[in-house]
Structure formats: structure tokens, C-alpha cells
Amino acid sequence: MKKVSIIYWSCGGNIEALANTMADGAREQGAEVSVKHVADATLEDVLEADSIAFGSPAVDATKIEQEEMKPFLDQLQNYRDVNINKNCILFATYGWIEDTFMKLWKDEMSSYGFNVIGDLTIKDSPTKTQANIIKQLGKKLVN
Numbered sequence: 001m002k003k004v005s006i007i008y009w010s011c012g013g014n015i016e017a018l019a020n021t022m023a024d025g026a027r028e029q030g031a032e033v034s035v036k037h038v039a040d041a042t043l044e045d046v047l048e049a050d051s052i053a054f055g056s057p058a059v060d061a062t063k064i065e066q067e068e069m070k071p072f073l074d075q076l077q078n079y080r081d082v083n084i085n086k087n088c089i090l091f092a093t094y095g096w097i098e099d100t101f102m103k104l105w106k107d108e109m110s111s112y113g114f115n116v117i118g119d120l121t122i123k124d125s126p127t128k129t130q131a132n133i134i135k136q137l138g139k140k141l142v143n
């Protein structure tokens with residue numbers, strides 16, 4: 001059974017809801033799925049997963065959440081050999097400006113060795129169509 005980890009930061013619940021919808025998609029494909037707020041996540045959650053998703057809101061035009069998510073992800077650059085080519089999906093929400101933060105985030109995770117196979121950026125909470133897209137991305141993590 002494929003092990004999928006979904007690690008996110010959320011304060012208002014938008015990202016948390018996306019994480020849970022993505023998990024539903026991955027479970028429908030038969031994966032063993034762990035969904036954790038980054039404050040509860042460990043390095044093993046990343047290193048032992050077959051594929052991984054990270055979710056964060058934008059906290060300015062160029063940055064994901066900086067107090068917990070960014071430091072957690074920064075440690076992963078030391079485990080490039082373990083994570084090399086591990087499939088990874090990034091999902092994000094923003095309130096008023098989208099700008100370049102997702103592109104920068106994708107480049108960073110690719111430089112840590114991850115194979116970024118998908119990403120989604122939406123304004124606050126998802127429409128039905130966007131919720132379906134995030135579910136499909138959950139399935140993609142398993143295939």
C-alpha cells in the first residue's frame with residue numbers, strides 16, 4: 001500500500017479543508033494517508049512517505065507561511081538523497097494577491113530533490129470545481 005503524507009499550515013481552515021479533500025482522493029485510490037498540521041509533523045512523515053503534498057497560505061506576494069512551514073521545509077534540503085525524485089504536490093491559498101510565491105516555492109522544493117508533479121493555487125476557499133481538482137491531485141499522488 002502506498003504511503004502518502006499531507007503536511008500543511010492553516011490558521012483559518014482554508015488550507016486544512018483542502019488537505020482533507022486531497023486526502024479523500026488519495027484514500028479512494030487505496031493509499032495509507034497521513035494528514036498533519038506542520039506543527040505535529042516530523043521528518044519521518046516526509047522521509048518514509050512514497051509521495052507527499054505540502055499546503056500553505058501565501059503570507060505575502062512571494063512567501064509561504066514563515067514561522068512553521070518554511071523552517072520545516074528548510075530542513076529537507078539536508079535529505080536530498082532520500083527525497084530525490086519523490087513525487088510532490090504543492091497547494092496554496094491566497095487572500096488578495098497571487099503573484100510569484102508558488103513559482104518560487106516550486107523551484108525551492110525541486111532544488112531539494114522533490115519531483116513536483118502538480119500544484120494548485122486558489123483564492124481562499126475552493127469552488128466545487130477547485131475542490132474536485134484538489135481531489136484529483138490526491139489521486140495523482142497515489143498513481
Ligand SMILES: Cc1cc2nc3c(=O)[nH]c(=O)nc-3n(C[C@H](O)[C@H](O)[C@H](O)COP(=O)(O)O)c2cc1C
Pocket residue numbers: 009010011012013014015016057058059060061093094095096097098123124125
Ligand atoms: C499573516 C498572514 C499574512 C497574509 N498575507 C497575505 C498576502 O500578503 N497576500 C495574500 O494574498 N493573502 C495573504 N494572507 C491571506 C491568506 O493567504 C489566506 O487568507 C489563506 O486562505 C489563509 O489560509 P488558512 O485559512 O488555511 O489559514 C495572509 C494571511 C495571514 C494569516
